[in-house]
Amino acid sequence: MTDQAPAIELRGISKAFGPVQANKDISIRVMPGTIHGIIGENGAGKSTLMSILYGFYKADAGEVFIAGKKTEIPDSQAAINAGIGMVFQHFKLVQNFTVLENVILGAEEGRLLRPSLSKARGALKKLAEEYELSVDPDALVQDLSVGHQQRVEILKALYRQADILILDEPTGVLTPAEADHLFRILDNLRAEGKTIILITHKLREIMEITDTVSVMRRGEMTATVKTAETSPEALAELMVGRKVLLRVDKAPARPGAKLLEIENLRLTDETGVQRLRGISLDLRAGEVLGIAGVAGNGQSELLEVLGGYGTATGIVRVNGVEIPLSGTGCTGQARRAAGIGHVPEDRHHDGLILPYTAWENACFGYHRDPAFQKGILMNNAAIREDAKGKMERFDVRPPNPNLAARNFSGGNQQKIVLAREIEHNPDILLIGQPTRGVDIGAIEFIHQQIIRLRNQGKAILLVSVELDEIFSLSDRIAVMFDGQIMGFRDAAQTDQRELGLMMAGITQDPGGDPLAAIDATLAAKEAREAAQHG
């Protein structure tokens, strides 16, 4: 194998955006017939590198060799011609086209569609058998589950004769079972001699499927190692540049009084689709209740309702007192007064005002606090002082309260939000995706803060799409699927497989390969939404 030319070789790739050096002198060799992982934190330059390879950006310097031949990739058409296929994190499919129509889009032969379509139908059938990539060619993409849409993306690339497949964070939107299936497809592709580049920030996936792994940090390629010869700890250290704890140490929970009771919570969105379908749960002091689930199954709506900026029906009691779920008493302000803190899922759109300075953000939502007022004006000096303290205690870097929030890294932005919510000493803390887009070093810190809060006797409702995170923080786990809670499990007495099935709406283990059952429940969900929508 060593005498073979690499499928892709990059030499000295550099790319700067203004003052930001996104890629610095990157060289990498990807051998044919292997799965090559590229791992790195957000902003490490992975996506930029792949965008250069796919012709979206032009590198400032460096060369690309495909199968040993120097290749210019000025646009994505050139990349496709060179045999590169890309599966983006956000799919690029036409929602109201069929699978077949999507597959030939941009690869039509001639002015008439029919010959292309029938040719594609045959090719698709062959690909489906070869790689376990079955999708109904006549289904509309909008009716497919996310996992199937991803398969369409892969089929699109293969239909264009791609020998090299790049997948950007492919498992972010999949249930664990769907992710397993994706990995089986990748395995098959590898066996057929295809070359795969897998971009991810999940160490587990790298260890599970790749042959070789390259680590990126701050625009540089810090190491390329054989996966068999490394460990998650070693990779994490290469990503962050220092030793990190991947496990959270915590004592057993000592749950106290019920702080939050939810009964039969229902929400129908403006398009008529039911997003919450009778959620009931209790949350006790001193425990972390993790809500697992694939994104888009009602978790966001649950947080919004509890945070006071979504209206719903049902009963929610805080410390035994019922709180209004619509009308004038249903505001973020009222929730904060009731003792609910909220770290929202999307810090860019909800948790922070990006052009605001750190100090303006550090009081956001609590800006009516009398301590922050001076007559009819705001006491900016006091707010700034307060922010400075919060930033020091939560290790926000740089500790400059006058810097705009957008100039902080994801991890430090999250620390600002967390500091603001935690320091107001809520009884109940809602946390959505606490470590999305957050660097590993900050993840460690954020997890410690959550556990510290729980040990102080606060009640914590954690929503995360990362099962690892749910497992390492939660005392109890509830799984949400299609606006319902599929069940509660004790974190110590469940496993990835059981939760994975529940995340796909299956509470009884069907045994064997669960994919057929998963497809059925997901299809039922899509059908319900489509029916309500219409």
Place this chain on the structure above:
Amino acid sequence: MDKMPAWADAVLVPLISLILAALLSALVIVAIGESPIEALKLMVEGALMRSTGWGYTLYYATNFIFTGLAVSVAFHAGLFNIGGEGQATLGGLGVALVCLYLPWPHWSLALIGASLGAAVFGALWALIPAYFQAKRGSHIVITTIMFNFIAAALLNYVLVNLLKPVGTMDPASALFPPATHLPTFQEMFSSPESPLFRGAPANISFFLALIACVVVWLLIWRTRLGYEIRALGHSESAARYAGISPVRIIIVTMLISGALSGLMAVNTTMGESERLLMNATEGAGFIGIAVALMGRNHPLGVLLAAILFGFLYQGGAELALWTNIPRELIVVIQALVILFTGALDNMVRIPLEKLFLAMRRGNT
């Protein structure tokens, strides 16, 4: 992390844009066979070299400060209020009613009363579009511009049918009583030995405009309301997360914006014409958009931009008076200024950012 220093963004970009607009205007003047140097000389002399010229420049500037501030305040909440014309028109009606039908012992009290009248009428005229935007999602750009036409028609009706004194042909109200006469700059700053601002319409409301600048600055950057207005302008979902009611902020902001537009009428209707006229706003509501754009929605920027546009207005009048350059050309020049400082902002900004970046690289 920022691409260029703040001063360059605030000063250099508009300045270069302005120079570009001036150069292009010069070409236009050459094209119609006049000398741009002469034209500039005339404009500067007419608008800035004599106190009377300043008296006109600052009179126009007063209008633009109010309408510019009105646009700015709304813009901070993410609202594009282009209904300044209509709100100022109604402000004029408020001023006229206060001055005509209430007995005022002294101009200072009348000024307070008329300001309140102007602000309330302007604010109420903005309230209707604001309500539709906040509650029904009707886009404020559409509704405010439609309300400009309604305001003009309403004023027409009120003047012709209700306020016009019997026996006159002019669609205008009666003259306001002498006690409501506002001190002009001439009366305030002239002495028999050194006559200043002779005949110029600038009056005490210029200082009202300066006060408005300070108040708006305090409002936007120092009060809780301003904090909430800006938060809503940046992200509505974040505002809702923080317990800020978008409905309340939209309505309150538009009330303030409408009140500022309305206040413009104190200058024109009370300070200058001393009776309510048709078309007293003279397009100042629209110039306010350009002023806010150029002034980067900051009161200081609005003040400077308003003075620039006041200069263009007065200088343009001088040009039309002394040369064959038609008065319409000044509209062309204004349009070029708006084009370069507003629409083509990035044309200047991006090369400038690159330049600063290159300089920084060179230094390190």
